[in-house]
Amino acid sequence: MRELKKFLWLALAGLFLFEAWLWDVLGAALASLVAVLPIKEARASFEGFVKNLSPWGSLPIFVLPILPLLPLKLAALFFIAHHQLVLGLSCFLAAKLVGFAAGAYLFDLCRPKLLQISGFEKLYTTLIRWRAIAHDMIEPYRAELRRRTEFLRVRLRALRGARGSSMVARLRARSKRWIAERNG
Numbered sequence: 001m002r003e004l005k006k007f008l009w010l011a012l013a014g015l016f017l018f019e020a021w022l023w024d025v026l027g028a029a030l031a032s033l034v035a036v037l038p039i040k041e042a043r044a045s046f047e048g049f050v051k052n053l054s055p056w057g058s059l060p061i062f063v064l065p066i067l068p069l070l071p072l073k074l075a076a077l078f079f080i081a082h083h084q085l086v087l088g089l090s091c092f093l094a095a096k097l098v099g100f101a102a103g104a105y106l107f108d109l110c111r112p113k114l115l116q117i118s119g120f121e122k123l124y125t126t127l128i129r130w131r132a133i134a135h136d137m138i139e140p141y142r143a144e145l146r147r148r149t150e151f152l153r154v155r156l157r158a159l160r161g162a163r164g165s166s167m168v169a170r171l172r173a174r175s176k177r178w179i180a181e182r183n184g
Contacts, residue, residue, distance in 0.1 A: 010141070020131055026100045027103075028104075028174070029101060030179070033053070058114055065102045072094065073095045076089070
């Protein structure tokens, strides 16, 4: 029973970290997309609007974009109920990814205001603490996995060549810069 409990906690920690990773990566991707789109005036206007809101006024900006995703999730349930499993799971995955990306981007904009709300600030600190605990739980397993797969990584680097690895390195560096800016 103790081993099962340990396994379930590790699985929960892994799922939590995966969702946190998705939040970081998709938020960075959407921020990059918004920065590239030719909507500089609209983006600057929206960011200025959000910065001028009260803490409670910024809460709907963060929460309300979830509502348009509900029909997509309902469509996913409809497809699954009518034995269209692949289509249903695709709809659900699309809603999840769009929701994560929009939520991360909007949270990044609204975070300074939202953290002024005491209950929200407590929730945020609790989630950050849980994230650190989950990292601590998973890290020994990640280190062992890294140790066991090092030979594969060496062979893949040799096969990829300089061009492929530099592209991955650039993407990784861009993502790390965005995360550092967001958390710093």
